[in-house]
Amino acid sequence: MPSPYLRGMIAGLGFEQIGVSYKRDPRTLGQSKFNLVRITQLGLAAVINHSVAPLRLASFVGAAALLISIIGGLYFVIEKIVQPDYPRVFASVYVLLLFGIGLHAFLLGIVGEYLLNIYLILRGEPLAIVEDALNFRADEIKL
Template identity: 85%
Template structure:
């Protein structure tokens, strides 16, 4: 009777490698795709013994050859998966919609312009395996003018100070998040998302990694001063009630100032009957009151607008076309 060799203990069995999704939102980035794909493939080789990778692109309705080039890459590499939206839904919504189509145990988001080095996945991965659910990049150096850098730093400081919870400063959307964080994001109904604030508000174990941000080599940046300002407004409105309280404070202050001014003119008229009528003062106060009311109504309107968006129930994005996806995998 032959003796059967003892089976290996369960702890000795080789566990499957974790799947990491590299999520890349794109808008008119045809010139950068070849270099990006080359670096992603090299990254997959260097990380082959630690994890497997998939590359999920979300095309925000580009009007150049971006989708054509993605189709070519997807036809020869099953790791390349892509969705194309029916219209431009905005940068933050395109990232969140991309997340909804990731299959990985963790998701690393990068931009297609290669300003954020995908090779940092190795460090992000180690921190994730050590128990951190969110690992984000901190931009210590960025190739921009002094004025725009100062504007950004001031914006980050303002958002952090006004927010109900700490939001990392000098951190963009270059991050790695765990599947548990992704599942929590999927349950949040935010029509105008500010992902840095949303992820920070969830808690979890988070850590930052400082890095040097490279300059864009090809294509044009989609973020001008106006869009940066709009993103900052969304950050404050979504994660702070300070503007509403400030509106109440300013309204009360204006009322007090008006009352004092009225008493001043009444007393002045009683003491000196021929006291000047003060048309200039009246006009100044009138214009001040109109301007203040308009400003306060604008703040209230921003909050009401977001309530309206929620009630309207517009989908996050509508997928027009997909590459290397089954129909039952399309979530939008």
Template identity: 55%
Template sequence: MISISVPVLNEADNLDALYARLDQLSMRMADRCEMEFVFTDNHSDDRTWEMLSVFAQRDPRVRAIRFSKNVGFQRSILANYMHTRGDAVLQIDADLQDPPELLEQFFDLWRSGYHVVYGIRTKRQEGALMNALRKVGYWVIDKIAEHPIPRDAGDFRLVDRKIIDSVQKFRSTSPYLRGLIAELGFKQIGVAYERSARTAGSSKFNLGQVIRLGLSGVFNHSVVPLRIATYAGVTLLAVSVLGALYYMILRLFHPDLPRGLASIHILVLFGIGFQSLLLGILGEYLRRIYLLLRAEPTAIAEQALNIDDDELKL
């Protein structure tokens, strides 16, 4: 069985086309596998849940959970993973920018022994600023992460059941799943494709959310920022000592030098700003520890379709 995992938020305009393509794909692959379609609704305020209810009534393969509030994209994916039953899971967005038909190629690679098959976006239908920001973000995360994370790869991927079971063992209130899955190891391979433009609805992933996701990737999978803070502090301390010695020697040879009031102000302001930056870095890690200790659930289910109460794992 292959589980198709689809997180949704106000995607009523795309659901009919998505379901039709998934249904056609399941018929084309009927001789190779069974399928189920698992949706997690991030508390949509359009007709998304009503449409999923209609799908679930006429098709038992459709299973869905509606959250009591919007818990974010990554946690929605994680909650979806927790309720899949397939031997492998295909993660796909509802906007059809990633072609579900690529599952056939993913499926063959999975059957040949790969545990993770992910899509590599060779082209994106986005603005120049967003594309540049994503490239810089992928580069930074890849360079400082303790384990290599594929560049230009999003959440469009097929993962083996072993990966799903392993991911659920990690506790994180701000998961960065593409980094976590890359960190697990196993046999992984990428498949290049061109990402299509969204045909209906509007993107729910704005610039602020992209930045927050990037920060999660940095702070969840690297301690480099903490080390930078330590190294920078030691460096500044050494520079301060050298500067003090320099001015003491200069004062011996030039006792009439004017007092540097402006330079003192600049140094004080620089020190305050730099310390604030270091405190901010420490705060990001402390915040994650605090949220982890709270042990809050991944999400809270408000309603479920074709999923019994005893199956809910949130």
């Protein structure tokens, strides 16, 4: 089910915006239907529909987990050389598990970036909004 975020769509048009302050009268009838759950859903719709931050976060977390697993693997190899009676099973399970999780998160972030690019192409939003054209007739401009 589509959940458009109107404020983000308006901001995405690219026109100059200004704030208008006004005094809101208190509600005369009933209660607001926006409880904590609905406000949270609205905030999530804003972040998911108009931000690439969740996708980039998955990639960065995956890359960080990969880096930590490589450092951990090197640490356990050095520890095994320095202290030969170090338990082998703990080190291998730790490194392999963290490496697998990191690799999956990193690859999911990359696949998410590809899907985002496909989505943006299919959405078909104009790359620019032409407000005024010089030296062209209106029927000559093709967007």
